[in-house]
Amino acid sequence: MAAASSTTSRPAAWRGVIDAYRAHLPVSPATPVVTLLEGNTPLLYSKALSRRLGEPFRVYLKYEGANPTGSFKDRGMTVAISKAVEAGSRAVLCASTGNTSASASAYAARAGLRSIVLIPSGAIAMGKLSQALIHGANVAAVDANFDVCLELVRTIADRHPVTVVNSINPFRIEGQKTCAFEICDTLGRAPDFHLTPVGNAGNITAQWKGYREYHKAGRTGGLPVMLGFQARGAAPIVSGRVVKKPRTLATAIRIGNPASWQQALVARDESGGRIEAVSDRQILQAYQRLAQEDGVFVEPASAASVAGLLALAARRYFRAALRRRRNRNEPVLLVCILTGHGLKDPERAIQSIRAPRTLPPDLKTISKAVGLQ
Ligand code: AN7
16 A cells, blocks of 8 residues: 555556446456556536536536547447456457447457457548557458448357457446446436437447446436437437438447347336437537537547437427426536547548648738638
């Protein structure tokens, strides 16, 4: 133990989500922990969004882009890869819209495992592809969408000795539930509303599991209302029908037949929540707003939670919910999950604003161009 002195003491170093939440996870002292020190991500108060909703609402942003590979997937991957090593696996396999492949290949590299990833060709953001490649994954760019890639992964796994690390692997869900634990630990209670993007629906499943487990363990007194948001062109859970050709600029959630569809409905219904669609336009507006009003750069899919917040606020959904509360003066806490980092998809950022014109090195021209005269 370090000596407690006011000048030298500092908090114990963060050692990743398995170390932090071991008692709640399916690991034993024999599990070899493979970690990149994921988790412990910022929970940022958003002044701009809180103002937009007005009193007594307080909006927080859980910035999962701050994870080591830039997305929430790392929470699930530390558990999935650790358990794969424990089981003696030599290779891991996943289908991915990008972030799962980035995370799987990084953790596999760290563990000395081989990684194989199937991605929809031309449909994943450049940053994510660069990650899978540099971490040494065997990348198959398939001329099909994510849903087809996931079906292929299931078939390959039946025939070869590989561990699937998509969220159909229950250890992924176990790790990802730690996001809910962190939110409760930071706020000192469960939020009133939890807003999250939905693609394959593993994350909303995991988050709800986390809230319920913490509640059951007596760590929190209440449970949040779960609000999930799909992109309008890829909203099978909203329409109740598989989407054969999902379309959205938010490539991370371009998914037409989510693996955890049923569990997402359970999270929605048990919590009294909703799963709704947001348009690409609403996603882009929220994306720019987060960057320009909160200083937080996320990838487009991540902005779906904030797009959903703004859409529901415009319909006075939260005000209506307030009327059902007993103590109306108590703050109402809302948490939007920001699932991935903006640098995953820098091209989208530049396209969505405007690339700067090249200017001559002339003071007058430059001053004018940057609005200084
Ligand atoms: C930034 O990487 O499905 O509802 O293959 O990358 O748990 O699928 C990514 C999903 C939200 C949706 N935000 O989460 C993949 C993949 C970002 C994402 C989601 C994804 P789920």
